[in-house]
Amino acid sequence: MTEGFPIRVIHTGEQFNFAAHWHEEVELVVVNGERARIGVNNEVYELVQGDVLLIKPGDVHCFLPGTEYLTIILFRLEWVTGNVAADPESHDLRELFHKTTMIPSLICNEKNLDRYIKAISEEEKRQQPGYRWLMVARLYDLIVHLLRTKEPTTEPCASKETCNGAKRFEFLESVCEYLEEHYAEPVKLDHVAEHIKFSKFHVCKLFKETKGVTLMEYLNHFRIIKSEWALLFSQTSILDIAIGHGFNNVNSYNRLFKKYNGCTPSEFRKKHQTHITKYEG
Numbered sequence: 001m002t003e004g005f006p007i008r009v010i011h012t013g014e015q016f017n018f019a020a021h022w023h024e025e026v027e028l029v030v031v032n033g034e035r036a037r038i039g040v041n042n043e044v045y046e047l048v049q050g051d052v053l054l055i056k057p058g059d060v061h062c063f064l065p066g067t068e069y070l071t072i073i074l075f076r077l078e079w080v081t082g083n084v085a086a087d088p089e090s091h092d093l094r095e096l097f098h099k100t101t102m103i104p105s106l107i108c109n110e111k112n113l114d115r116y117i118k119a120i121s122e123e124e125k126r127q128q129p130g131y132r133w134l135m136v137a138r139l140y141d142l143i144v145h146l147l148r149t150k151e152p153t154t155e156p157c158a159s160k161e162t163c164n165g166a167k168r169f170e171f172l173e174s175v176c177e178y179l180e181e182h183y184a185e186p187v188k189l190d191h192v193a194e195h196i197k198f199s200k201f202h203v204c205k206l207f208k209e210t211k212g213v214t215l216m217e218y219l220n221h222f223r224i225i226k227s228e229w230a231l232l233f234s235q236t237s238i239l240d241i242a243i244g245h246g247f248n249n250v251n252s253y254n255r256l257f258k259k260y261n262g263c264t265p266s267e268f269r270k271k272h273q274t275h276i277t278k279y280e281g
Contacts, residue, residue: 007135009124010072020062020180020225022172025074026097027055028142030117031105033069038062040100042213042221044260050105052113054146058172058210059100060218062225065232065272071121075139096147099212103149111149116142171196171206179219183226184246187219223247224260231269238265 002008008025020039029038029052036047040061045053055061057077063070077097108114119138123131174196179187192215193200207215227245230236236244242253242265257265 005132006076007120007124007132007139008074009121010070010074011121012068012070012072014068015065016063016067016070017065018063019229020060020222022058022060022176023074024057025076026057027061028073028075028117029053029055030071030073030114031069032071033067036067036070037064038067039064039221039225039260041211042217042260045102047102048105050108050114052103052105052108052117054097054101054103056097056100060172060176060211060222061100064225064228071117073117073120073139093143093147096143107149111145113142113145113149116145172210175203175207175215179215179222183219183223184244186246186248189215219246220256221260224257227253227257227265228261228268231265232272241265 014033029036031047031049031051031053034049036045036051036053038045038047038053038055038061040053040055040059044064047053103113116138120135120142123135123138175192178192178195182191189200189203193203196203198206204215207218211218213221223245227241230241230245231238234241238253239250242250245253247253247256254264257263257268261268263271
């Protein structure tokens with residue numbers, strides 16, 4: 001993000017792959033190409049042209065092979081809303097951004113969301129005098145329109161801390177850094193608890209509350225995502241990839257891979273590797 005400015009617009013190309021990461025900004029992803037595959041926590045969203053994915057702050061996400069031509073708008077919510085976010089009347093706003101949401105292209109068209117997204121993108125491209133003020137104004141328009149587009153929900157925020165607490169990000173950062181560094185090893189809950197100086201009970205409870213999945217579910221999905229890169233950009237055997245990414249045997253690797261991708265590792269490699277000639281990241 002540019003210092004002092006709460007919005008960043010990114011336009012991607014024909015192939016856009018990006019490894020698992022997370023941040024404090026809201027991320028709004030618009031699919032301009034034919035399709036996109038975006039992993040968020042333990043779920044893979046298969047999107048088509050016109051779909052919008054609203055990724056909440058703190059959710060670990062990645063862009064998988066088969067993703068093309070996106071418009072991505074990142075914004076730091078508290079910079080835009082200021083003190084409004086602390087007002088009791090802002091419950092709907094917190095509710096809107098407290099979980100990742102996919103908005104199908106049909107609804108986007110019906111509600112004319114594309115109008116507001118294009119307005120932000122065009123201002124960023126032209127950069128005429130006062131464009132930053134106008135981008136913020138258009139972002140207000142978009143947020144209000146999203147509030148009026150989203151279906152009402154009775155699901156409450158898990159807690160005040162889960163919705164807007166900085167401690168959640170500190171906890172996530174510490175745990176995720178450890179898992180990313182040691183995912184190829186036989187990670188035990190004891191090791192994670194010792195690393196962040198929490199009891200095993202609190203590690204399990206806080207991680208599940210924050211991410212919506214267990215720590216081991218998250219770890220195994222992260223291993224699967226990392227293994228996809230090895231399948232695409234190396235000739236290493238399926239067995240060696242499984243062992244090298246923290247799985248005890250190829251059977252458990254195949255089972256989990258099919259759970260997240262709908263195909264076996266060998267089928268995934270055959271399908272995608274023919275379209276890739278060079279690894280650039």
